Amino acid sequence: MSSAVPAHLRYTRDHEWLDGDGVATVGITAFAADALGDIVYLELPEPGRTVAAGEPCGEIESTKSVSELYAPVDGEIVAVNEAAATEPGLLNNDPYGQGWLFRLRLTGTPELLDAAAYAAFTGEAA
Template structure:
């Protein structure tokens, strides 16, 4: 499996793509495969603050409920209402139409991974 080179990744299987002081956040294809069919999203509220490494929402699938972990500190600017209304979009296109929310980034953590490092992490987890 390959991962888009234009973004950074977390060990929690989320991605972030930064443009200036804003960023779009989602989960990786690896995460969607592990979860199975996504059936419900509980995303952070617009205007709320999120902290890197902390829970900021939930994603529910036919297999389980998992926490969404913020990849960076910041303020939530928007949520993907289309994905909330049609959660299967996250499975179908996790890197584009299935994005979850956008942030005004306050600070990026130093432990974000590039695509190659994330691929190595996933491979080490038995993917």
């Protein structure tokens, strides 16, 4: 599923997206979902957990590989997407919508890419 990089989101070099300030919704990009292949298992962090940017906080398993899920910014996990944990294919089918992973309350200033910078990083269309 190759698609344009949504302009309203911010991105990490680890192929995660964030939407919002204060409390941000986090997911993986379509680029990451495409690279992983069919996602079959998702382990999400527990609500209430404090995470630091770059820290492993979960796991994504596909038919191709098992990958760590990294915290994109410093914060506290306030919600997880139980629907995606139950139906991991949502990450492949709708990575920027129903396939979101978790929400966290930001406690640090994130260093993120805008859509144009992320598109240039991945070679995708912005």
